[in-house]
Amino acid sequence: MTALADHLRDRIAEDGPLSVAEYMDAALTHPRLGYYMSRDPFGRGGDFITAPEISQMFGELIGLWCAVQWRAMGGPDPVNLVELGPGRGTLMADMLRAGGGAEGFVESLSVSLVEISPVLKTVQEDALVGAKNVLKARSLQWWSDFSEVPEGPLLIVANEFLDALPVRQFQKTSEGWRERMVGVSDDQKEFRFVLADGPPEDGAIPPDLSGAGAGAGAMAGDGDIIEVRPAAAALAEAIAGRLARQPGAALFIDYGHAESAVGDTLQAVKDHEYRDPLTAPGEVDLTAHVDFAAFGRAAAGAGARVLGPIGQGAFLEALGIGARAEDLMAAEPAQGREIEAALARLTSEDAMGRLFKVMALVSPGLAPPPGFEVGPPQKGLIPTPPFGE
Ligand SMILES: C[S@@+](CC[C@H](N)C(=O)[O-])C[C@H]1O[C@@H](n2cnc3c(N)ncnc32)[C@H](O)[C@@H]1O
Numbered sequence: 001m002t003a004l005a006d007h008l009r010d011r012i013a014e015d016g017p018l019s020v021a022e023y024m025d026a027a028l029t030h031p032r033l034g035y036y037m038s039r040d041p042f043g044r045g046g047d048f049i050t051a052p053e054i055s056q057m058f059g060e061l062i063g064l065w066c067a068v069q070w071r072a073m074g075g076p077d078p079v080n081l082v083e084l085g086p087g088r089g090t091l092m093a094d095m096l097r098a099g100g101g102a103e104g105f106v107e108s109l110s111v112s113l114v115e116i117s118p119v120l121k122t123v124q125e126d127a128l129v130g131a132k133n134v135l136k137a138r139s140l141q142w143w144s145d146f147s148e149v150p151e152g153p154l155l156i157v158a159n160e161f162l163d164a165l166p167v168r169q170f171q172k173t174s175e176g177w178r179e180r181m182v183g184v185s186d187d188q189k190e191f192r193f194v195l196a197d198g199p200p201e202d203g204a205i206p207p208d209l210s211g212a213g214a215g216a217g218a219m220a221g222d223g224d225i226i227e228v229r230p231a232a233a234a235l236a237e238a239i240a241g242r243l244a245r246q247p248g249a250a251l252f253i254d255y256g257h258a259e260s261a262v263g264d265t266l267q268a269v270k271d272h273e274y275r276d277p278l279t280a281p282g283e284v285d286l287t288a289h290v291d292f293a294a295f296g297r298a299a300a301g302a303g304a305r306v307l308g309p310i311g312q313g314a315f316l317e318a319l320g321i322g323a324r325a326e327d328l329m330a331a332e333p334a335q336g337r338e339i340e341a342a343l344a345r346l347t348s349e350d351a352m353g354r355l356f357k358v359m360a361l362v363s364p365g366l367a368p369p370p371g372f373e374v375g376p377p378q379k380g381l382i383p384t385p386p387f388g389e
Helices: 003-015 020-029 056-072 090-099 118-127 129-134 230-245 292-301 312-319 321-331 333-347
Strands: 079-084 109-114 140-143 154-159 168-173 176-184 191-195 225-228 248-257 267-270 273-275 285-287 305-311 356-362
Touching (some): 056 248, 056 321, 056 333, 079 090, 118 129, 292 305, 312 356
Parallel strands (some): 109 140, 154 248
Antiparallel strands (some): 168 225, 176 191
16 A cells, blocks of 8 residues: 555545545645655656657647747737646747747747646756746746736647546436445455445536436446546636637647547556556556547637647647658658657557547637648648757
């Protein structure tokens, strides 16, 4: 048992079973014992690898996306460039380097990093030492929650952030929906899933999932599980509220489903392998698929224009990842195989190209951003020299 497991067992003994969301929240972000709070989990030697860590092409294209979108917003100065859950800071570093190719863009930025982990904040500070030279004084700041980010025109980027926000789970029974909870076995040694005694509070499950509407919930049978992510809905509403007041755009990239669906997607990963989510809380990464339909509904309801989701592969190809890969291979022929492998991993349907999806939220009145245009495919954002290698 981990130290966090001992703590959670005591909590359950005192207050009864925890909701899956409470368990996930503690497992990831308990101030002392949470998974993200005490480690850098990325890369080959870590537990998992994310798109910006696979290739610089990912961050570069997103940096150019932001620069193009900034121009479409009229080039406000200053503009808040916000990253939610910046990991190692690699994505932001690549974005700023590529964004330097767009005249006036980087100089107008006030960069905000929303990060809950003190350990990762230090890693990000190191990754962004060079960026400080190109940004204006005091324009690189850290916050622990999006609500702290100063008001003003904004561009938001979040890669694999939503999947780390806690989900509540509900299971269909012959007596209706019951919340799935985490309790302990009779001998107190293991965690196990149990069901809440009574029905959930009114409004806990949206109609399309509960079966009250025509959505996925109407198909649910006894034993089926659905997931709801209140923290993501609250974030969508907060961002959309800002986009309705001031010009801006937000890009969310994550793995998940385009339509709300029935199914248990809670998963744990350690050392690049799947584990049991109830074993070793605090020592394994816990995530659940993003329900983009629910996220988009919450944002649209609060006033944002919602585009997508589209597959990560289609998005990156529309931005010109193929051309960027060719440039890099021409500049570094010895790394040709590595670049090709990264390109395939980021874009192909059987890797990250389809499961990972991209959704944009923009201020009402703004045109669809790059990658989401209606009509014939665009040429991509490449080349926008100088690009940097
Ligand atoms: C899976 S990592 C993604 C990292 C990075 N975006 C990337 O693509 O490499 C999740 C990131 O979100 C941060 N995080 C998780 N929950 C958070 C929360 N509630 N508030 C702020 N940051 C959070 C983690 O510490 C980590 O930096």
